[in-house]
Amino acid sequence: MAGISALLVPFTDISLIFYVAVGVFAGIYIGAIPGLSVTMAVSLLISFTFSWDILPALALMIGIYTGGVYGGSRSAILLNIPGAPAAVATVFDGYPMAKLGEAGTAMGIATTQSCIGQFFGIMVMVAASPLISSLAINFAPRDYFLLAIMGLFMVGSLSRGSLVKALITASLGVTIGLIGMDPFTGQGRLIFGNARLLGGINFVVVMIGLFGLSEALVQLKDKTQPVKQKIDRIVPSLKLVFSHMALTLRCSAIGTLIGALPGTGGDIAALIAYDHAKRTVRNPSRPFGEGAIEGIVAPEAANNAAIGGAFIPMMTLGIPGDSVTAILIGAFVIHGIRPGPMLMREQPEYFWLIVGCLVLSNIFLFIFGMTGIRIFSKIVEIPKAVILPIIVILSIIGSYTINNSIIDIYWMIAFGILGYFIKIYDYPVSTMVLGVILSPIIDSNFRRAVQMTQGSLVGFIQSLLINPITLFILVFIVYMVVSQTPAKELLVKKLRSIKGNRHS
Numbered sequence: 001m002a003g004i005s006a007l008l009v010p011f012t013d014i015s016l017i018f019y020v021a022v023g024v025f026a027g028i029y030i031g032a033i034p035g036l037s038v039t040m041a042v043s044l045l046i047s048f049t050f051s052w053d054i055l056p057a058l059a060l061m062i063g064i065y066t067g068g069v070y071g072g073s074r075s076a077i078l079l080n081i082p083g084a085p086a087a088v089a090t091v092f093d094g095y096p097m098a099k100l101g102e103a104g105t106a107m108g109i110a111t112t113q114s115c116i117g118q119f120f121g122i123m124v125m126v127a128a129s130p131l132i133s134s135l136a137i138n139f140a141p142r143d144y145f146l147l148a149i150m151g152l153f154m155v156g157s158l159s160r161g162s163l164v165k166a167l168i169t170a171s172l173g174v175t176i177g178l179i180g181m182d183p184f185t186g187q188g189r190l191i192f193g194n195a196r197l198l199g200g201i202n203f204v205v206v207m208i209g210l211f212g213l214s215e216a217l218v219q220l221k222d223k224t225q226p227v228k229q230k231i232d233r234i235v236p237s238l239k240l241v242f243s244h245m246a247l248t249l250r251c252s253a254i255g256t257l258i259g260a261l262p263g264t265g266g267d268i269a270a271l272i273a274y275d276h277a278k279r280t281v282r283n284p285s286r287p288f289g290e291g292a293i294e295g296i297v298a299p300e301a302a303n304n305a306a307i308g309g310a311f312i313p314m315m316t317l318g319i320p321g322d323s324v325t326a327i328l329i330g331a332f333v334i335h336g337i338r339p340g341p342m343l344m345r346e347q348p349e350y351f352w353l354i355v356g357c358l359v360l361s362n363i364f365l366f367i368f369g370m371t372g373i374r375i376f377s378k379i380v381e382i383p384k385a386v387i388l389p390i391i392v393i394l395s396i397i398g399s400y401t402i403n404n405s406i407i408d409i410y411w412m413i414a415f416g417i418l419g420y421f422i423k424i425y426d427y428p429v430s431t432m433v434l435g436v437i438l439s440p441i442i443d444s445n446f447r448r449a450v451q452m453t454q455g456s457l458v459g460f461i462q463s464l465l466i467n468p469i470t471l472f473i474l475v476f477i478v479y480m481v482v483s484q485t486p487a488k489e490l491l492v493k494k495l496r497s498i499k500g501n502r503h504s
Contacts, residue, residue, distance in 0.1 A: 003004065009055075010356035014061045016067035020357055023063020024364040030064065031071020032083045033398065038068030054335040059357050061331065062409040064325050066118065066361040069266050069303055070369060073296075077103055079391055084202070086266030086303035088433060089274040091211060093288065093295025100291050102220040104107035108236050109293060110300045113248060116241075117301035118362045120252035121308025123257065126355055128312075138144045139261060141448035142463055146473040147261070147440040151268055151434065153480045166431045169422065173435020176201060176230060183440075196407060201434045203400050205408045206415050210429045212395040213416025216388045218423050235370060240293075247277060247294060248301045255302030259309025265322035266303035267437060273302030279483070304365075308358065314339055315351050 010016045030041050042061050049057035072084030077094035089108065097106040152170055179190045180200025192196035241248075251273035258269035277288070277298035284292040306322070314325040332339050337350065399412035419429050451460030464470050 006352040007356045010360045019059035020063040020360045021364050023060045024067040027064035027067020028071040031068035032074040062357040063361045070114040077106045080215045089270040089299035093292045114120030114304040115366045117252040117305035121256045121305035124256045125308040141445040144447035148438045156475035165427045169432040172436040173432040174439045177436045177439020205411050209412040209415030210419035214419025215494045216391045217420040224403040242296045251301040253307040256309040259306030260312045264305040269306040270299035270303040273298040
């Protein structure tokens, strides 16, 4: 077995087909349960597959990885609770579609876009691994810091109301993300003398409370009856798919590129893709945030495309693209294999085996993703007296299973109550979650970047202006900020008036 011929092995070995299929099926339902992360599932598998051969172990892990990233969209659409961080952006338009009776359509679109996005990511992984990995390795801490800041300034796109309110909740999220032990000094931050806070607050707990429990509390005030779902057609028509193909490909490219940057992942890719859709789609099917199809197309294409991207630095540089590929590196090492440039040169068959497993998992993702949608859609039609206690129970179970800690349940309840008040006073919840997710990236990379300039802030600022990649990101951030303020409209009017005067 050598080179590209290894690509066909997963398609010809019955046991590998079985392991990939089981992994995808399990991953979808693990991803759909809030609190049960793909990372946790894959990490548990290492202990179970320790005595296995490397090929079945990889097949099962890749299947769970693929299914889990997609599975989070189901609870996001049906319950307004993202089952995985990568599905946070799917909530914005997926849940409104379910409330309009279009849960089946939303899940069908999510499945199709996830498959297209993942296939795109795999193709880029095959064709451009050396190029993208060389780009990713050139990213310095200052670049990751600016990427996180860029994500933070997406608050204007993620909120439908006041930009000021969005910035307030985003800043609160960043502050919450800083709670715990300082990773550089080991000192406690914002713990107020409470040693239990040294471990920080898990962002999944925050997410479950703000999206899940708060939604249950808000729904108690809502007297409307559940909407009967229309399940006439689950598989989207080719016309619908091709009409959004340009957006799908753009967001798949975004997802693959973000996935190839070590330390990022599908959650950041999905948020950036959603922001891109809001900025570029001029005539959405509905306003964004009210059930726009484009609001599902963009994040679902991006988060699964990020899977292929995450494998690029892992296989070519031995650097994990996200938390799951970090665990997969551990699985390789346990079996005596070290991913990196030497593996690509001396044992390229492992690269092609992973490509084959990813393609096979994508096929099973479409098969399993399109099954069970009719049954899942009935969840939205369950009376509130039944579904709201279920949401609360799922939120409690999901919070507890993260660290098997009662404290996490208390935090989830606290953030659920906070989320309730945030929602009734018309502040955006999603921007707060975004702040919590990006906080450690902003903190650690800013401090690393300053350390690289011997602690000089002046030197840090100079480094932002003299490096081409950094300067490009900085200019783009300035554009993003300006585009979300009245200054953009004033500038456009001024340019139009100047152009009109010239023609006259």
